[in-house]
Amino acid sequence: MSNWTSHLGFDRFSGLYIWGIFILVFGLLQPSLFFSTSTLYSVAANKAVLALVALAILVPLVTGVYDLAVGATVNFVTITVVLLIKAEVNMWLSIVIGILCGSVIGFVNGFVVVKLRVNSFIATLGMASVIAATQVIITSNQQPLPPTMAEWPKLTQTKVFGFQIVFIYMLVIAFILWWFLTYTPAGRYMFAIGSSPDAARLTGIKVDYYTWLSLVLSGTIAGFAGVLYGSLTGPSLSFGGGLLLPAFAAVFLGSTQIRPGRFNVWGTILAIYVLATGVRGLQLMTDVQWLDQMFSGLALIGAVAVAVGRQRSADERKRKAMNAASIGGLSEKTLDKVANYDEHPHIAGESRLHLAEDDR
């Protein structure tokens, strides 16, 4: 059983297969609607902002910190930029200020988490509320109209190979983040902190600094997402909160893909588009309103259950190996043999060795 599944990379690329099945099934059921290029382009663009929010969550999660304020941050930045433009501030300057707002929010989150030692879950939950309140103060709770200037929607809606350019922006940021997390010392340090903050400190890693940095990065990426949303869809007082859960679902679902057991950029992006394809396909067949929410919720719970299950079965394998070794008195030899099972993809389901090599 595990023989052929691992040959097909099922443990790492199950998302791709599910994606394929979605496309096949919905393609057969709704060929004219589902297989139109407009479906492709609209899904790509619509989910680009969500993908960015997921990436914003990903960075602190790698460091072992939750950022629940991203939704509020995105919303706040959108409103801020739109208000600035309508106040006739230069568009580019407004954009820069908007993104900086995101960074500052991340910086404050970092201060609360690192300096005041407030649990990140609580700290960012509280900050989300504070940001939402601030938004009410500056808008008087009246939704601003979108700016009338032509350049503003063009920023994200210009077509490149048929795709709205916002999709390309998202891919570029994802690429940079992937490089940062995989190929720079800072990224490695963040993974180490996420694995064990104590061990990281004793290895000479500046735990506080990188934890703080991860929250600033999170805020900054959320800032980008806010600007792009404003240009793509227009200002809204409340859309941000709705992005939080699907983004978390994507990050956790993504951690079961590409590099199982680890939060990773491409797994997250894959998860977003697999879910989006499934939802869009079903929406073409029925017109119920609850699909998106239902899918995100189930995906979040399912992904975490899968990750926990994997960890438990790995622990169990190791425990049995240790037992076999100590009972037989064969210690090292037996252990090696059992441990070696993991090296041969035709024996074991999960193979980190091959996985790491394929990453090049």
Next chain:
Amino acid sequence: MVQGEVHALLGENGSGKSTLIKILSGYHRPDPGSIVRIGDEELSFGNSSLSYAVGARFVHQDLGLVEAASILDNLAYGPGFPTRAGTIRTTTARLLAQQALERVDLHVDPETLVEALSPAQKTGVGVARALLSNDDVPVRILVLDEPTARLPEQEVNKLLDIVKTVAHEGIAVLYVSHRLDEIFEIAHNVTVLRDGQKVITRPVEGLTRDELLHHLLGSELEKTHRDSSKVQSTENPILRVSGIGNEVLNDVSFDVRPGEIVGIAGISGSGREALCGTIFGGRKRDVGEVFVADSVLTAGRPDLAIAAGVAYVPAERKLHGAFMDLSATENISISNLRDLWRGLAIRLKLERRMGQTWFDKLGVKPAQASAQMMSSFSGGNQQKIVFGKWFQRQPLLFLLDEPTQGVDVGAKAELHRTLFTAAENGASIVMSSGDVDELVSTCDRVLILRSGRIVAELSGKDLTPYAMSRAALGIEDSSNEGSVL
């Protein structure tokens, strides 16, 4: 053992004390043919409820009390609260708790939170809880596993009083401890274990400390140790520790020269476990100074210590020493990423090669598994990987806490060899270990800590397990030049 007897169980680490206790408590199953009788009943093995049913009770080193709850609550967690129609009967519960506390001669309000108690009082609550029984099973034997290991000196007597009270009631007490003083004070009989075998059982009366020590350590008192002639006593020290202190250490000073391996010995609670971490900066240092190759180490800054050329291997590998869910290669490269950084990226090929190099040099098994998760390796191999990380940096000074804890015999010898090589290449090594034999066979000299102070220094011919244990336990001896408190 008879009713009311306090029987001490002694033995070095790994002599089989804990295994014996675990057999009694039903955690381990001994080989067939073994028989344990408690009262008139034969104990069926491998089931903790059966141990309970014949009247055996246990107080482990980790008491398992809920700190934030009251004594009353803690006492009721096991047998359950007395209730009427699902509601706790407060007065009855209070009364029961008070009785339980009086049984161990502890006079505190049962409503007191456990966290507000002194360490000895907490152990007392642990004993009181063990003696509680909600049915008709009489308590016949109470097993105390190193109850004083974490108690400060002044608290020990209070605990011994509790033990006496319990024994007075007619309960047999099996008392496990490293502290010889206590045994002479409360035990009627003593049994010594070594390498899983009983060495002797005899009355404490008429026994001297030296005799007891001989039984403990066996005949192999003289062990070959490392040839220390290569150490250049004229060279400037690499490590200079001057008067450092914190909550467990008190005015500790010593030097370590290049190529020297210095051991740190002492019973648990003596400050031995804290010394390396304090020098490194992983633990708080309140006073004193540390110099490494003439640069001052800032207190509480591991990153600066590493930059100054220090490597630190903590005792708790899983919590502090390694990243269990990162790959072995990543565990090695994490402190060495600058070497792998070329033109805007960490070169993964170089990284793999770095990992594989240390796998080969240190003989990590499985040899081809350097990309596997750290948690998939056995303890000995994990420790080799941790060493690989530090060797790659070529540090001037190694600070090692229990470097071969949980490591099998073969891997232990290999780790020692690599340390010798590092020392020959001029590195200084400070090694804290609870394994006396390990210190004798690897160290040039050994510093013995007691109550946070260095009380003796042994080297050359004087460096024997016997002398070390004497100094660590504080046994007076006119021929011993080390000052004894």
